[in-house]
Amino acid sequence: MTSHDSHGNDEALDAVVQDAVLALRTPVAPRPAARAALTSALRSAAVAPAPAPGRAEQRSRARWFTTPRAVRMSPLTMLAAASLLVVSASVITARVGRRAAGKSVAVQTGTRTPERPGQVVRFTLAAPAAHRVSLVGDFNGWDPAATRLENKDGTWTVVIPVTPGRHQYGFVIDGSQWIADPAAAQSADSDFGTRNSVMYVGG
Amino acid sequence: MQSVRVFRRCLCRFAALWALAAPLQAQSSDLAALRDRLDPASYRALTALVDSAQAAGLPAGPLISKAQEGLLKRAAPPTILTATRGLLSRLRQSRDALGNGATPAELEAGASALRAGAGASQLSALRAARTTQGVAVPLVVLADLIARGVPRDTAARAVQAMAAANATDAAFNALRLGIERDITGGMSPAAAAGMRYRALLGEKQP
Numbered sequence: 001m002t003s004h005d006s007h008g009n010d011e012a013l014d015a016v017v018q019d020a021v022l023a024l025r026t027p028v029a030p031r032p033a034a035r036a037a038l039t040s041a042l043r044s045a046a047v048a049p050a051p052a053p054g055r056a057e058q059r060s061r062a063r064w065f066t067t068p069r070a071v072r073m074s075p076l077t078m079l080a081a082a083s084l085l086v087v088s089a090s091v092i093t094a095r096v097g098r099r100a101a102g103k104s105v106a107v108q109t110g111t112r113t114p115e116r117p118g119q120v121v122r123f124t125l126a127a128p129a130a131h132r133v134s135l136v137g138d139f140n141g142w143d144p145a146a147t148r149l150e151n152k153d154g155t156w157t158v159v160i161p162v163t164p165g166r167h168q169y170g171f172v173i174d175g176s177q178w179i180a181d182p183a184a185a186q187s188a189d190s191d192f193g194t195r196n197s198v199m200y201v202g203g
Numbered sequence: 204m205q206s207v208r209v210f211r212r213c214l215c216r217f218a219a220l221w222a223l224a225a226p227l228q229a230q231s232s233d234l235a236a237l238r239d240r241l242d243p244a245s246y247r248a249l250t251a252l253v254d255s256a257q258a259a260g261l262p263a264g265p266l267i268s269k270a271q272e273g274l275l276k277r278a279a280p281p282t283i284l285t286a287t288r289g290l291l292s293r294l295r296q297s298r299d300a301l302g303n304g305a306t307p308a309e310l311e312a313g314a315s316a317l318r319a320g321a322g323a324s325q326l327s328a329l330r331a332a333r334t335t336q337g338v339a340v341p342l343v344v345l346a347d348l349i350a351r352g353v354p355r356d357t358a359a360r361a362v363q364a365m366a367a368a369n370a371t372d373a374a375f376n377a378l379r380l381g382i383e384r385d386i387t388g389g390m391s392p393a394a395a396a397g398m399r400y401r402a403l404l405g406e407k408q409p
Contacts, residue, residue, distance in 0.1 A: 141271050144275065166312075168272075186383075188350060190276070191285070192278040193278075
């Protein structure tokens with residue numbers, strides 16, 4: 001390439017560059033739809049203050065919990081999950097029930113036949129010579145180990161919640177001797193040769 | 204979304220099954236606890252009675268409770284089985300008299316009333332007189348009055364009159380307590396019940 005040729009080429013190049021510059025400087029009209037979208041976005045950004053980064057993150061998390069989404073799970077997994085829930089619920093219910101049973105909310109003293117609903121009942125028996133006294137009845141499966149009375153100066157006492165209805169009961173002294181409640185207003189014949197005490201709990 | 208719906212439905216069904224199964228599970232564990240306390244033949248016979256009750260839609264809890272009571276009182280197994288069989292029979296009679304819609308509490312109260320000496324027709328009459336409320340409490344009161352020595356027809360008339368007057372459960376209990384007080388005060392059971400019955404009729408008249 002000679003210097004003369006080089007000069008002529010430069011001039012030709014300048015003309016091309018100038019055309020390009022002119023073309024780039026010419027304003028381009030945006031499409032109306034794009035302009036409207038951009039304007040709307042800018043307006044909303046101007047009206048609503050930008051949330052703090054922490055709040056935005058919280059909202060995003062909250063939205064994740066509230067947005068419905070499809071869960072893909074095999075029936076076997078569903079059954080396992082449901083079983084787990086049921087077992088957990090039953091364990092919690094049993095524990096709460098045990099705690100509630102252990103609380104004597106409103107002790108009514110001196111009676112075995114409360115007439116108001118939701119009462120706990122105090123059972124007492126004077127048995128100074130006894131070493132162990134149990135309360136048995138249809139409310140505890142007639143199980144002498146279920147409800148033991150506490151001794152204080154020969155008077156044995158226990159306070160338990162009893163469900164509403166008519167109940168038959170009695171005491172077992174020293175694990176073998178059956179005795180009906182001497183203070184009970186009523187007794188009923190059992191099928192086993194002894195009489196049961198009867199009480200009514202309102203409900 | 205469909206999977207979630209299926210999951211929810213599954214969960215609801217499990218919860219319902221659990222609610223239904225819990226008492227049955229407790230009963231079966233109570234029954235199983237008697238296995239070591241009864242000879243094998245007696246245990247089998249008791250299990251058959253419990254199964255029979257459950258198959259007939261009758262409450263099995265009272266049967267198990269009766270067996271537990273017998274064992275506590277060291278009754279002989281045949282005596283326990285006789286008592287349990289008798290209770291099952293009364294539960295059946297109670298259901299026949301009260302209808303298929305009777306609740307376990309009503310059936311048990313009906314069985315108690317029958318054991319006390321009430322007639323099946325008196326149970327049916329009480330059910331007919333008290334259609335909008337349960338009859339468990341009236342039946343308990345009926346059984347109680349008869350057990351206290353009130354003649355059965357007098358007791359049944361008093362209870363039916365109260366049922367016909369749409370008396371509440373509390374009113375039935377008040378009747379029972381009133382008669383109990385009268386008897387404790389020296390009145391004869393028949394006179395006490397008769398007086399309360401006449402008072403009931405008097406209250407009904409305008």
